Amino acid sequence: MRVFFPFLLLFLLSSCGKSLFDGPNTYADGFESYTSLSEMISDSNKQWSFTQLTFPGNFISIVTDSPHSGSQCVRFSASPSSPEIVSKCSLNKHKMAFWEGETVFVSAWYKIESSEVLDWIFLMDLEEQTAIGAGPGMRLALEKGRLVVEHKYWEKDLYQDPANAIPFPLGQWVHVEWELKLSQSHEGEVRVWQNGALLISSKNHRTLPIDFLYFQQGTKGMYSSIEIGITANTRHGPVVLYVDDFQIGVR
Amino acid sequence: MEETISTPMVKRSFFVIIILLVFLFVGTNQAAREDVLGVEILGSGGLGALTYESRWAQWGCSLGFSLAPIDRNNGVALVFPMHIRKFFLEGDHRFVLGTGQAITITTKGQYFLMGLLECGWMWKRKDSPWAVKLAYTPLVSYLVDFQWQHWAGFSCSYAFSGDSK
Numbered sequence: 337m338r339v340f341f342p343f344l345l346l347f348l349l350s351s352c353g354k355s356l357f358d359g360p361n362t363y364a365d366g367f368e369s370y371t372s373l374s375e376m377i378s379d380s381n382k383q384w385s386f387t388q389l390t391f392p393g394n395f396i397s398i399v400t401d402s403p404h405s406g407s408q409c410v411r412f413s414a415s416p417s418s419p420e421i422v423s424k425c426s427l428n429k430h431k432m433a434f435w436e437g438e439t440v441f442v443s444a445w446y447k448i449e450s451s452e453v454l455d456w457i458f459l460m461d462l463e464e465q466t467a468i469g470a471g472p473g474m475r476l477a478l479e480k481g482r483l484v485v486e487h488k489y490w491e492k493d494l495y496q497d498p499a500n501a502i503p504f505p506l507g508q509w510v511h512v513e514w515e516l517k518l519s520q521s522h523e524g525e526v527r528v529w530q531n532g533a534l535l536i537s538s539k540n541h542r543t544l545p546i547d548f549l550y551f552q553q554g555t556k557g558m559y560s561s562i563e564i565g566i567t568a569n570t571r572h573g574p575v576v577l578y579v580d581d582f583q584i585g586v587r
Numbered sequence: 588m589e590e591t592i593s594t595p596m597v598k599r600s601f602f603v604i605i606i607l608l609v610f611l612f613v614g615t616n617q618a619a620r621e622d623v624l625g626v627e628i629l630g631s632g633g634l635g636a637l638t639y640e641s642r643w644a645q646w647g648c649s650l651g652f653s654l655a656p657i658d659r660n661n662g663v664a665l666v667f668p669m670h671i672r673k674f675f676l677e678g679d680h681r682f683v684l685g686t687g688q689a690i691t692i693t694t695k696g697q698y699f700l701m702g703l704l705e706c707g708w709m710w711k712r713k714d715s716p717w718a719v720k721l722a723y724t725p726l727v728s729y730l731v732d733f734q735w736q737h738w739a740g741f742s743c744s745y746a747f748s749g750d751s752k
Contacts, residue, residue: 357731467699467731468691470658547728547736549633550655550666550691553699556732 357556359433361440364583368406370398376410376427385430388563391415394425396565399578404445404509409580414566416573425577426565430465434518434586436544436557439525442514444564444582448506452573454478459577460514461563463488464545467554472545475567476514476528478504483512483535485526489545489552494526496535504530509580515587520544520557619643621746623718627651630740631668631689631703631724638668640744647672647685655691662694668703681709683722702727716746 365383370376373396376384387396393415403409414425434440446459456479463473472489479486481503485494496502504510510531517525524543528536545555562584566577623640630636632653640649648671655664672685685705692698707722720742728734 468657468661468664468693468697470661547701547726547734549726549736549738550653550664550689550701551633551657553691553701553728554731555728555734 357433357558357560359431359560361432361434361438362583362585363429363432363562364585366406366581367398367403367408367410367579370408373397381429381431383429384427385561386428388424388426388428388567390421390424394423394566396425396427402447403578404447404580406580409445409578410565412565412575412577412579414569414575414577417569417571419571423569424567425569426461426563426567428561428563430561432560432562432584434462434559436518436520439515439517439587440559440584441587442512442562442582442584444512445509445580446512447509447578448478448504449576449578450506450573452570452575454481454504454506454570454575455572456568456570457566457575458486458568459512459564459566461488461561461567462516462559463561463563464555464559465561466545466552466556468550469545469552469554472552472555473559474516474526474543476512477568483528483530485514485528485536485538490548491542494528494536494538494541502530502533502535509578516543518543518557518559520546520555623647623649623744623746625649625742625744627740627742629724629738630722630742631670631687631705631726631738632740633666633726635740636666636668638742638744640670642746645674647674649687657693660695661697664691664693666691670703670705672705674709679710679712681711683707683709683720689726700730702729718744718746720744 395413397411398408399411400408412425414423417423458475458477460476463471475486477484477486482496482501513529515527522540522542524541526538526541547553547555569575620643625638627636632651633655636651636653638649638651640647651668653666668689670685670687672683675682687703689701689703705722705724709720711718724738724740726736
C-alpha cells in the first residue's frame with residue numbers, strides 16, 4: 337500500500353500539457369471577400385467557425401449599404417428573446433488561444449438600429465470551452481443603453497462611472513475597443529473604449545474563469561473562442577446590428 | 588464540441604480509479620470489516636454527498652454521490668467522489684488522511700475527473716456505530732490545468748456490521 341501512494345499522487349497531480357489546446361491568437365475580417373454567409377464559415381477554421389441562430393426569423397447577411405469601410409459589412413437581425421429561449425444571432429470563431437498573462441485587444445465597428453431601449457443586448461463574447469460548465473467568459477453588453485462588461489462566471493460586472501457615463505449612439509457607426517489582460521487571479525485588467533473615449537478601466541480583476549467545485553471544471557487559464565453579433569438579445573424588441581472591420585489579437 | 592481532455596490523461600486517470608475501486612470492494616481479509624453509510628455536508632461532494640464506506644483495521648474506502656446543477660443547456664452534473672483513507676491513533680479521536688478521485692458525468696454527456704485530498708479529525712466511540720468527521724477536503728484539478736480549491740466538510744456516519752469480524 338505504501339508503495340502505491342507516491343505513484344497515485346504523481347498521477348493525480350500531473351497535468352497533460354496545455355500545448356494540446358494551442359491555436360491562433362489573431363484574426364481580422366473586413367468582410368469584403370464574401371458574397372454569402374456560407375462563404376464566411378470554414379471547416380478548416382481559417383475564417384469563422386459557425387453561426388448561432390436560435391429563432392427562425394434571425395439571420396446574418398452580407399450587405400453593401402453604408403459599410404464603415406470598403407464596400408461590405410455584416411448585418412445581424414435578431415428577434416426578441418422569450419422567457420424560454422435566448423435569441424442569438426452571431427458569428428463564432430473557436431480553437432483560438434489567448435493565454436493567461438497575455439493582453440487581448442479587440443476592435444470592431446458597430447452600428448445598431450433599434451427603436452427600443454438597449455437593455456441587456458450582448459455584442460461580443462470571449463469564452464472558454466470547459467469540460468463541465470456553461471462556457472464561462474466575459475462579454476460586452478449594452479445595459480440601459482451603455483456599454484458594460486459582464487461575466488459568465490462568479491465575478492463582479494464592470495460598469496461605467498454613472499457621473500460620466502456615455503450612452504451608445506444609435507443609427508451610426510461606433511468604434512468599440514476592448515482590452516483585457518488575462519489573469520486567473522486578481523492581476524488582470526480591463527479597458528473599454530467607445531469612439532476613442534475610455535469608458536471602463538479596471539485593475540486587479542479576475543479576467544479568466546477558474547474551476548468552481550463541480551459546477552465548473554476543466555478551466556485552463558485561457559480563452560478559446562470569440563463571438564460577435566447579437567450574442568444574446570433583450571426581450572424588449574428586435575435588433576438590427578451591423579459589424580465591420582473586426583480584429584482581435586494580443587499586444 | 589471542442590475536445591478538452593487528452594486520451595492519455597483519461598486512460599491514466601481511469602487506471603487510478605480502478606485501483607481505488609479494487610480497494611473499495613476487495614479490502615483486506617485481515618480484520619473485521621464495517622459497512623458505513625454517511626451524509627456529508629460540503630466536503631468532497633461539493634455541496635454535500637451520500638457516501639458508502641468500507642472500513643477495515645485502520646483503512647477505509649468510500650464511494651459517494653452528489654449533484655451539481657449547471658444550467659438548462661448543460662444539464663446537471665452527477666458526481667461520484669471516491670476515497671481511500673487511513674485512520675491514525677487509537678481511541679475515540681482519530682486523525683484521517685485520504686486521497687481519491689471524483690468522477691463527474693453530466694446529464695448532457697460531458698465528463699471530467701478531479702483529484703481529492705482529505706485531512707481531518709474523526710470522533711467515534713469504540714462501541715458506537717456513529718461517527719462524526721470534520722476535514723479539510725481540497726479539490727485538485729490536474730487533467731488540463733493544475734488548480735487547488737480550498738474546501739472543507741463535515742460528515743456523520745453509521746456503521747453496520749461487516750461480513751467478517
